[in-house]
Amino acid sequence: METVQRTLDVHPWKITTSTLDKENRRLHESITSIGNGYMGMRGNFEEYYSADHHLGTYLAGVWYPDKTRVGWWKNGYPDYYGKVINAVNFIALDLFVNSTQVDLASCSYEDFYVELNMYDGILYRQFTVSIGNTKVKFSFERFVSITKKELACITMEAEVLEGQAEIYVISKLDNNVQNEDSNYKEMFWQERNKKVTNTASFLTTQTIENDFDVEQFVVTSSMKHNLAPIKIRKEPLSISHEFEFSLATGEITRLEKEVVVVTSRDIPEEKQVDQAQVLLQSFGSDFSALKAEHSEAWHKRWELADVLIEGDDAAQQGIRFNLFQLFSTYYGDDERLNIGPKGFTGEKYGGATYWDTEAFAVPLYLALAEPKVPKNLLRYRHNQLPQAYYNADKQGLKGALYPMVTFNGIECHNEWEITFEEIHRNGSIAYAIYNYTNYTGDTSYLKNEGLEVLVAISRFWADRVHYSQRNNAYMIHGVTGPNEYENNVNNNWYTNKIATWALQYTLDSYQKYKTEATVELTEDEQKTWQDIINRMYFPTDEKLGIFVQHDTFLDKDLMVKDQLSAEELPLSQHWSWDHILRSCFIKQADVLHGLYYFGDQYTLEEKTRNFNFYEPMTVHESSLSACVHAILAAEIGNADKALEMYERTARLDLDNYNNDTDDGLHITSMTGSWLAIVQGFAQMKTFNETLSFAPLLPKTWQSYAFHINYRNRLLFVKVTADTVELQLIKGDPLTLKVYQERYTLTDDLTIKSKSD
Structure with a gap:
């Protein structure tokens, strides 16, 4: 339904135009x-x-x-x-x-x-x-x-x-x-x-x-x-x-x-x-x-970084453009720096650091850079732990609250529904520590600085929840979930999920490394945290078989985005804020973000039901939205939707999908095109100490190929209509799974594709 604005030429390695388009001068300046x-x-x-x-x-x-x-x-x-x-x-x-x-x-x-x-x-x-x-x-x-x-x-x-x-x-x-x-x-x-x-x-x-x-x-x-x-x-x-x-x-x-x-x-x-x-x-x-x-x-x-796509020059240009702009913004050389949503391309969002880094950028840098690069992103947050304590204290809460927007660790965003309520960002800081440790196998950060951060975050969550005697459950009220088109809701499913997960991951890590830890947990704290984990409330609907986005979401007038006219989109540029907040329309993955983070905890049927319920109501007006949907769509077998979402995330700025690229590129979301290919089409997963793939090939492509660093190894993966080729270019032999079958990769491995 959106209008794609393709005002520049399509070329695999170049962005070109032979026209001085005065109407789109700002857009072209950004690109x-x-x-x-x-x-x-x-x-x-x-x-x-x-x-x-x-x-x-x-x-x-x-x-x-x-x-x-x-x-x-x-x-x-x-x-x-x-x-x-x-x-x-x-x-x-x-x-x-x-x-x-x-x-x-x-x-x-x-x-x-x-x-x-x-x-x-x-x-x-x-x-x-x-x-x-x-x-x-x-x-x-x-x-x-x-x-x-x-x-x-x-x-x-x-x-x-x-x-x-x-x-x-x-x-x-x-x-x-x-x-x-x-x-x-x-x-x-x-x-x-x-x-x-x-x-x-x-x-x-x-x-x-x-x-x-x-x-x-x-x-x-x-x-x-x-x-x-x-x-x-x-x-x-x-x-x-x-x-x-x-x-x-x-x-x-x-x-x-x-x-x-x-x-x-x-x-x-x-x-x-x-x-x-x-x-x-x-x-x-x-x-x-x-x-x-x-x-x-x-x-x-x-x-190392290039992703080669055969058969679709627009898709090829999109992924290369995004990687070029990402690496033009950040390559991990300075641990004092982070990745601003606009990079060096504009002033919107203040040029500051958001949760985008931990949620969307860390996975890419884990695979396409030396381990010191994502570790520097983790150190950036540890260095700002005192400021995170300050942020929580300013809200009258214990522990540490990492900022939604910052340059120096102090929260500097002036919208109450973000500053006070979009606290799920705290969970993504913890998730990045897990992600780094799980992907690299390096526990050195987790044992030391990481545990300090995790304990501080968990103390915040333990103070932010409240116990409902009527429901005999813990709840979190007054929040904004990833869907910023709803504010001040109670029991956002994703926020409750990331809070309990962070508490559990902290407890597990502390028990594993407490003799080496630089921080100490009391028995009372551990007991309280476990009680919160055991009795956290999660809104669900058994009839629909879904996790409910928040307590009153199903009370809304539910409709799908296809019922909207083209003149109404993007909603943020045509509807009043009041109208948006009362609607059912979703800005970006919310419940689905939890299914993406914790994919090993949910069945394919659960993912399919939730995806089919929420995606039709999602208008994708956050630049961070399309990639999560592409990844889940590929996993549940919806190849057409996965390709649609890839094209959106890969060419979000090149084709100005949301009519907002004139004030700068969406730098942190540019990781989404790579995630959509590697974690989506190739279904790369790293759960339970095992690297796995289950590739599919988009119907308009002839092949795609990429490299990844993984646990001191360099791998090359190529997917065609007939085969999945894996090469161990550097490092020790690796045991992995492809289409659920276990293999030991010693040099080259070719497997029949199941892209059909």
């Missing part, structure tokens, strides 16, 4: 974003562009605490709302031809082309402008290095096709930037220093003061060029290098710009300029060598 885990930017033009667009450059870990502005202040509200802030625009190259500024919103142009090459990690662009009797072709290349994190490189080439051209270029470091998400006219930056040497310029700025004792970040950006400027101009929050070229027909000039950015997260202010100088010098000025090194590093990443 052509680039980053390197340290910094990144939207696909903005280097030159001035006067029509509607969203200029955005972002630096990892650099943010601002803004006062929470609500008129209904309640005790326990966060003191501030954290937000990523737009940073220095260092790609700026204002262009003039014969004294006329090049502006594609107003100039006559032709041969426009944009290409994001995902295999090489390079953004290309070109166009030809006609000004009077002169035609000039401009070409650009841009990348942010994944081998030298502080480095960005931009090139501009101008070729005169007709006439004489006096070309003037103003290359800038421009910190006169504002945010698009809120506080539209507020400046978050103040100037600290400027410095110009014979070879480079340096601009140092600092975030403005705040009222919350959060550090003010200092950033120094620097630039040098392959040519000497004719003039250097200093203006507030800006430095410009100006260049002039006089070219005849057939002549070409090329300007190369090298940028280095350092922040106070790593370098104190007084040393930043010196460090930037050292880096500029050590990186060298050979653009071709820097580009080749960067691209070779991307090729190395693709050797």
